[in-house]
Amino acid sequence: MKLIRLVTLCCSALLIAGGAVAQEKGKKGKGQKKGPAALAIPNVEKKDIICFALYTVNDEVLKLTAQLYPVPEGDTKTVRLEIEKDGKWVEVAKTEVIEKGWTAPFRVENWDDTQTQKYRVLHGEEASYEGTIRRNPIDKDEIVVAGFTGNSINAKHGGDLSRQDLIDNVNKVDADVLFFSGDQVYDHHRHYAAWLKFGRDFGEIIKDRPTLCLPDDHDAGQPNLWGESGKISTLSGAADGGYSQPGEYVQEVERAQTSHMPDPVDPHTIGQGIGVWFTNLNWGNIDFAILEDRKFKTGPAGRVPKQGPRPDHILNPDYDPASVDVEGAILLGDRQLKFIDEWAQDWTDADMKVALSATIFCGGAHIHGAANGRLHADMDSNGWPQTGRNNALRGLRKGFAFHYAGDQHLATIFQQGIDEYGDAIYSFCVPSIANLYLRWWEPLEAGPNREPGAPEYTGDHLDGFANKVTNFAAANPEKNPAGNILNTRAAGFGIVRFNTKTRDIEMECWPRNVDVTDPEAKQYPGWPMTISQFDNYNPRSWGKLGELTFDVEDPVVQLIDADTDEILYTVRASGKSFTPGAPKGKTFIVKAGKDAPETTVSEAAKVGSEPQTVTLK
Template sequence: MKAPFAGLDTLATNDWWNRANNPIINLKVSRDSVIAFGIYTVSNNTLKLGAQFFPLYPDEPRDVRLEIKRNDTWEILQTTKINELGWSAVFKITDWDTTKDYRYRLRHGKSASYEGTVRKDPIDKKEIVLAALSCNSNKDRGMREKYVNNINHQDPDLMFFAGDQSYDHTEHTAAWLKFGLQFRETFRHRPCITIPDDHDIGQGNLWGENGKISLTKGGSDGGYTYHPEYVKMVERCQTAHLPDPFDATPIQQGIGVYYTNLSLGNVDFAILEDRKFKSGPEGKIPQQGPRPDHIINPEYNPGSIDLPGLKLLGDRQLQFLDQWRQKNTGSLKAVLSQTGFCGGAHVHGKATNRLHADLDSNGWPQTGRRKALELIKKANAVHIAGDQHLATVIQHGIDDYRDGPWAFIVPAIVNDYYSRWWWPEDEKAGTDPNTNTTLPWTGDYLDGFDNKISLMSYANPDNTSQGAGYGLIRFNTQQKTVTFECWPRDVEVDQPTAKQFEGWPYTVSLN
């Protein structure tokens, strides 16, 4: 199959076997190892399982078999085709038995196989645990053994990768395979949510604007830079195993959507697409800095950029949130997305680069932020995301301080290339600071958009892990509390001396 795009995914398309060795990953694996990993979710008695392959040679079969083990015997459940763009396949099994664990096996040809476990629904557990990670920079191409060992020791019920699994912008398949080899032992035996962010689809920033074509370097005019089939390939590899979308109607250029919900135990997760419908700033608002998306003028009027017609989540996702909040009202609820609903960092990239406001964050447009937070609050949900390279715990304000939902932005997996700092310019604590931590700058603040936020914890990159790590979220379904844990990259959690970042754990009540 000839790729429909040029200069993209070159390592895994067309006559890929003629390519020279690359710095990302060896694609010419032994033929009994062509199945790189499986990844799955189960929700509403439906199993969705993705199979990710290394590139196949022209004479190799293009189908993959899914088997499960019953009474010590492997049974074929389904056979499906492998898509040569991205080399992935997806299985969908309805009426799945969620009351017990099942061993599964993916088979290809005569010798290739991959095994894992589909876990039973932990409906009887009092505490559901989610591990959350994002920003897997290619500045460190090593394996992630410590992350894997720590997470498996803590044994969460569900994995969540919030975006930027790939930073090799034009070579997603190779980078996605690398990510899979780094982290597959965290999701071989448990369900996993992965959602792509801007770097995954090849852009430094993304304002999707309903799928239009971006014509500006950096994408600040809104839309997608690269060929729609490349974007669709990325989303297919990373999201086809999620529950079916709430509304599968494609956006412009035929690009799909994946926003949906997943119920696990007594917790209901809404999965959003922060960027897909968001308006781009260029040409729409007065520019306040050297880039259309960076505001460096602290004297500007925040109302001047909150203009009618600007979108954040978009009408379709707001409708989804409104319906989701009214269902499963007895469950604890969480919203999962790429980034935070405020400007939660003052310094970007290096210590001398202070931004007053960053339009890449979901703090803008402010009216769109308000609409989203009102629905998340009505759902009595917490928000969990990544992207910011700066771990924070924030309670949002909508009309007043502390009247909105709680949010936990988890740290970057690798954080030594573009760090961020929470560092108020006056170096003063806000009103009503968090007295349970030695962190100096907590309490009530206005962000660069005049959004009210109450900052309770933050992990600046002034530590041995450089602020890198992951989040662990514990949902106590009986006490109706959620505990945010934040673990540095360099700790070993099974050691008695292991400590979280200063300011964590942090527990909030949803009663």
């Protein structure tokens, strides 16, 4: 009987699946557009040829990239940038539009970031696009960063619905920075058309504030990305490492999404002439490290023992996690680790540090796909390779960095652990704008050390690679989503408020189509959550050195292991006193300074040592 039912089901599957897919493909009208139609490049009038513009200002350099529709043959390729001074428009730069992708990148040095300035981008006689370059908000106590990921436009799960709620909410909270963590574009062949649509959808908020876009796998035209320094990938699924699309395609993607970001700190190109964009942005006294967690990463296919039906998936819960942590497997790579090490020590004009990357440094989901597809571990996550993951976290915690990311289609808050639970940074993974692919954080066993009353999935866990993680929240979608669009699929966005005075970090996780200023509006369960900047490196096993009292506000303090000379951390203290945390039973050199740790305060500090008054003036 069971067999008959099964056979009936299988036969029906063929018909229904075909019908369902065909129905999706044919869905048109009634306000819904299927993806391909939405990606048609409109024929615009000459006055509308500039679609949108993105910018950042860092270290007195303005970088702005105007995105144009195709410029007709015979029309000028010159694009001008003007700013308004004393009621008059003054040209500050001009550039030639790059035909592959129709981008016009501007770079203006000696930019006065103490003033808000209106700008306009001009093309020919008719086209003009206006926006505002904000002043650097160094006097603001709270810097608001709105975070987004996964901009699917597929109608099947609500990707075709208006983004107006996101636009309205960004304007209501007056976000200082926009962070798009990846998958701004899902079309694997037509990045340009999809990027124009992204600009039409978000240009209204992007044009007036610094915006950071991190191109991820789908942006680069493939389902997953292990970049392997620019290798060519030929395996379906790309787990062999490298880029599926030709280098010129990837270069065009990166030019569109990242050419407005601060100059890369180490600009050497990788394979196929693909550039790099890892760098930092200092805005409002927040120092953002912009990381490329895909570009150098090793592909797992053929390098790790097979553990599941795909080279990057591990299904066997009894496998030996150490067996996949193979020698030579790279996550961020030496160039980025060096950058992180230097960035974590440099507190010039910085009160807090934030790391931005595509995804989080752990396996942050158990169930993948449309139903109960339990996956023990996913090598697309930054939980693998474990050594690379630990190296990245060791670097980031030295600067008490908070980690802001996306990609997972599942909003979570984790505190990462390396040697013990909770000995590294916090991460907030934001939900997708529209959720293409469902995931759930659903450990089989309840986590120890949970907050009182917290769900069983929170607390201390080992992820699928035996990485130590402590979960605080997960916006799991419904198991069988009712309506199957947006919020039942746990779509939404994140807001993080960085208070540079109190050093608090407040994480908010909002569903779609709510008014975040409405007191009745509810966030996903587990949010909001507030941590201190100093929680990002505060292992449970540590004790405290004696309190340091300074004669200057907010000095920079550095701890060095007296035996190994290894820098344990560098951080800007809050106020005139600071009590450094440190491992028990070890001796430390403590250095401090107004903006850099130039003065040795103690050469033999230990947990429990006496308070000390320090003169730095």
